Amino acid sequence: MLVMSNSSPERVPVASRPGSPGAGPALTAPRMSSPHGRRGWTANLFTAVVALGFGVTLGLSLTPVTRSSLAAPGGLETAAGQIAGLTGSYLLLVMLLLIARLPWLESLLGQDRLVRWHRRLGPWPIILLGSHAVLITVGYAAQASVGPWHEFDILLTSYPDVLMATVAFGLLVMAGVASFRAARSRMRYETWWVVHLYTYLAIALAFSHQLADGVSFVGHPLARLFWVVIWASTAGVVLVYRVGLPLWRTVYHRLRVVEVREEGPGIVSVICAGRHLERLPVAGGQFLQWRFLRSEMWWQAHPYSISAMPRPPFLRVTVKALGDFSESVATIPVGTRVAIEGPYGAVTAHSRGGDKVLLVAAGVGVTPMRAILEDLPAEVDVVVLLRAPRRENLIFHHEIAPLVQGRGGRLHVLVGSRHQVRLDSRLLAKLVPDLNKRDVYVCGPEGFTNRIVSAARRLGASPDRIHSESFAF
Numbered sequence: 180m181l182v183m184s185n186s187s188p189e190r191v192p193v194a195s196r197p198g199s200p201g202a203g204p205a206l207t208a209p210r211m212s213s214p215h216g217r218r219g220w221t222a223n224l225f226t227a228v229v230a231l232g233f234g235v236t237l238g239l240s241l242t243p244v245t246r247s248s249l250a251a252p253g254g255l256e257t258a259a260g261q262i263a264g265l266t267g268s269y270l271l272l273v274m275l276l277l278i279a280r281l282p283w284l285e286s287l288l289g290q291d292r293l294v295r296w297h298r299r300l301g302p303w304p305i306i307l308l309g310s311h312a313v314l315i316t317v318g319y320a321a322q323a324s325v326g327p328w329h330e331f332d333i334l335l336t337s338y339p340d341v342l343m344a345t346v347a348f349g350l351l352v353m354a355g356v357a358s359f360r361a362a363r364s365r366m367r368y369e370t371w372w373v374v375h376l377y378t379y380l381a382i383a384l385a386f387s388h389q390l391a392d393g394v395s396f397v398g399h400p401l402a403r404l405f406w407v408v409i410w411a412s413t414a415g416v417v418l419v420y421r422v423g424l425p426l427w428r429t430v431y432h433r434l435r436v437v438e439v440r441e442e443g444p445g446i447v448s449v450i451c452a453g454r455h456l457e458r459l460p461v462a463g464g465q466f467l468q469w470r471f472l473r474s475e476m477w478w479q480a481h482p483y484s485i486s487a488m489p490r491p492p493f494l495r496v497t498v499k500a501l502g503d504f505s506e507s508v509a510t511i512p513v514g515t516r517v518a519i520e521g522p523y524g525a526v527t528a529h530s531r532g533g534d535k536v537l538l539v540a541a542g543v544g545v546t547p548m549r550a551i552l553e554d555l556p557a558e559v560d561v562v563v564l565l566r567a568p569r570r571e572n573l574i575f576h577h578e579i580a581p582l583v584q585g586r587g588g589r590l591h592v593l594v595g596s597r598h599q600v601r602l603d604s605r606l607l608a609k610l611v612p613d614l615n616k617r618d619v620y621v622c623g624p625e626g627f628t629n630r631i632v633s634a635a636r637r638l639g640a641s642p643d644r645i646h647s648e649s650f651a652f
């Protein structure tokens with residue numbers, strides 16, 4: 180076991196190597212007002228707007244419902260089917276917005292939190308839209324005094340766009356099944372992603388039947404207008420932020436790989452050079468989706484955090500070989516063009532609530548911590564805790580040590596197996612006695628991050644001053 184404190188660098192700092200991101204001065208992200216209060220405020224505003232939209236949608240679905248329509252044969256089922264259909268479609272729209280990569284929402288709430296909300300909401304549209312199909316069929320069948328299968332046949336063949344909507348529902352169910360934890364863990368990420376893309380097709384296919392057949396819309400121009408506006412705006416937001424902005428940033432910054440450098444066992448840094456990087460609004464701790472434009476890789480984008488603040492014209496990410504994509508990163512030839520999407524992520528120097536900070540990192544989780552350290556204003560009192568099973572896994576120690584020393588902070592390095600070094604609340608309290616007065620940033624394997632977060636809570640750190648972003652969606 181090795182425990183070092185305020186350890187000095189052993190290797191030549193990367194800043195002095197030619198062609199490295201250290202060639203010029205590091206940019207720091209423009210100082211933003213602390214999003215601490217703004218985060219809660221934004222979450223509340225977002226929830227309020229979503230709830231208002233839900234209320235209007237519910238109101239729309241109830242407009243055709245009268246006492247006599249409910250009393251008629253199949254009236255109750257038809258009314259329930261209308262409500263289920265419109266509210267299910269509305270929730271689908273909210274799910275789209277949550278993953279539309281709206282920059283202000285992403286930077287305040289964080290992509291992992293938005294994805295978590297998206298996932299939690301996921302089953303509801305499918306349940307509601309499935310109920311819609313069953314209830315409308317049963318309700319209409321009772322009205323027409325025919326059997327439900329016969330009515331289903333009539334709906335498919337005689338009602339405008341119902342066949343398309345049925346195909347759309349099948350696609351939604353497929354995406355939903357693929358998202359179950361059990362199914363997803365057996366599936367390659369890329370397969371899951373392609374299945375998920377069909378959701379967009381499903382939404383497009385289902386839209387026209389809502390306007391053509393929905394009793395809330397037929398002959399109600401204001402209701403139609405509301406529905407068209409909310410769907411068209413969502414489609415616009417998705418197109419602008421998921422397609423337009425990434426394309427623009429890729430063309431504008433024109434990144435190319437200039438060096439691939441080994442940092443440790445199975446870990447390489449990819450250094451890219453590009454134009455106008457001073458205009459890329461990235462903060463330490465944020466990540467981008469990287470697409471390396473070579474024949475076997477161009478079709479996959481993977482998230483990697485910047486491992487140093489940009490030093491125009493250079494930008495660096497550091498990648499651990501885990502699967503097929505990350506393994507092939509080590510073989511990317513110099514000159515390869517790079518497409519980027521982002522930056523994303525809310526765990527940055529700006530999310531802190533005070534001027535005392537603890538950064539805890541294990542394994543490749545050190546990459547965002549390294550960039551946050553560089554991005555923190557000079558007056559911030561910093562303690563850094565690095566954890567690795569073996570000496571050779573301790574990447575960026577030679578960069579972090581001088582950065583910590585330069586600002587008069589404290590660095591603790593813990594090397595050894597989990598049995599040798601148990602980084603629990605006792606050791607944390609010993610190394611960082613004032614932990615409860617600090618913002619705690621954590622990044623590492625999921626189990627490690629969860630343990631540190633729980634230990635920090637036990638030691639009295641305020642939950643809104645604990646910042647961690649998962650490396651897995």
Ligand SMILES: Cc1cc2nc3c(=O)[nH]c(=O)nc-3n(C[C@H](O)[C@H](O)[C@H](O)COP(=O)(O)OP(=O)(O)OC[C@H]3O[C@@H](n4cnc5c(N)ncnc54)[C@H](O)[C@@H]3O)c2cc1C
Binds near residue numbers: 480481543
């Ligand atoms: C916000 C964020 C920041 C990250 N930053 C870094 C970093 O700085 N350095 C680093 O080494 N790793 C980072 N990762 C992890 C990295 O993205 C994955 O290790 C990588 O995508 C694995 O891909 P693969 O094909 O090599 O492995 P696979 O074996 O295909 O996947 C391994 C696991 O990675 C996840 N994964 C795979 N592809 C993607 C994808 N396109 N998007 C999201 N998750 C995916 C899946 O959950 C999968 O179970 C980050 C992940 C996230 C979510």
